[in-house]
Amino acid sequence: MANESKSLVSEEQVAKPAVRVGPPRGILTVDASAAQVQKQEDLVWHELTNAQRTRKILCGNLSGIERLDGGWVVAVIYYKGYRILIPMEEMMINLEGDGRENSDRLNRQTRLANNMLGAELDFIIRDLDPESGSIAASRKEAMLRKRAQFYLEHTGDELPMITPGRIVEARVIAVAQKAVRLEVFGVECSLKARDMSWEWMRDANEHFAIGDVVNVLVKKVTGDTAEDLRVEVSAKEAVPNSNKTNLMQLRRQGKYVGTVTDVYRGTYFLCLDCKVNAVAHSCNTASLPGQGDEVGFLVTRVNEEREVAEGIITRIIKRRSSI
Incomplete structure (x- = not known):
């Protein structure tokens, strides 16, 4: 009481x-x-x-x-x-x-x-x-009611309504720069931005907002009771891998436009305008580019195993506004 x-x-x-x-x-x-x-x-x-x-x-x-x-x-x-x-x-x-x-x-x-x-x-x-x-x-x-209804209840040989491998809708209930919080039929889970889309993004707020409904692939469901139920999902795996398809259309020594999504220890991570992820270990520019800058990118290698284009940043086309 x-x-x-x-x-x-x-x-x-x-x-x-x-x-x-x-x-x-x-x-x-x-x-x-x-x-x-x-x-x-x-x-x-x-x-x-x-x-x-x-x-x-x-x-x-x-x-x-x-x-x-x-x-x-x-x-x-x-x-x-x-x-x-x-x-x-x-x-x-x-x-x-x-x-x-x-x-x-x-x-x-x-x-x-x-x-x-x-x-x-x-x-x-x-x-x-x-x-x-x-x-x-x-x-x-x-939430406990929905968990029991969709994850635990089943009749005879029938499986529950939500099982691993099924694509379901999820509510976006919070968004940060590198993570998105979802509610999947009574279960909250936080996804890193890289698990929300095949293309790398600088800021998840530019692509998702509170109130959005997104499709997710249920990868794992654990827990025998509603109270301890846990769910692992992926939003990007609920849609075809467009990054891999677009990657095969690039050409070595080709020049493309992209946006710097992250910088880590001298390595630049980009998303090209043609919806391909790219990595640059060096840049031939007068000043170093920053996160959010629009740059020119020269492809030196198409890495099919990692599903990224590798190359060099050749110029800074447009600096990201600080306002």
Whole structure:
């Protein structure tokens, strides 16, 4: 009971009236009556009440992260004008690989939740107060339900709906320069940018955004229960390898235009405009190019084994704007 009470809104928050936002109510026409407006609000509240009773999974966009007066940190979702609060303990954020293993768990959760602002999240209503209109929900319960439904449930000889080798859709819930966080039917996983596309990219933010839906290939599913389920996926393997196809069309001593995606220990990594990955170990330029610069590239070798073009940067065509 003690743990369950922590997942609900504190008493002072229950007593606080819910905040209603304007857009979900629609346009108020000149012939509308107060009774009609009240009826619409009653219908939405009735929907939420039924959703709580049936444990139905609802969906909304993460609109804010707040620290309440009692010290509770909550995620805020607005659903058809009603303010839904999800305690951070009920967000079920995957902390693996965040690089802050020695930091406070709540701070780690809050930091990742801030990066997820605007993402579409599932939740299940846990508690409603008709007098104040306060609503508490759990994302964790919704995620566990989806995990059981899509990864674990099966009938007879039939396999679960999601198994290794199947291509499924995944939500983009956070994007960093070199990584993208996905939710794959109730399971969060973080993919490096190189696993999102066959072509190297300088910044994943230039190609993906929160709210996108991408296809991924499920490579591995581990765990016997919903709580310890883990999924390994790849977005690039869900589509044909265009980099390899385009690589075979290049010619030695050919000159091409590309963008520097990364620089490491004097080695330059590029993505050519013809959608081919390239590596340059030297450059014949007056000044050294940087990440994001558009350059000219001379092919000296087509490396089929590594699936890259090797060569020399011959000129800097355009510097990346620092603005």
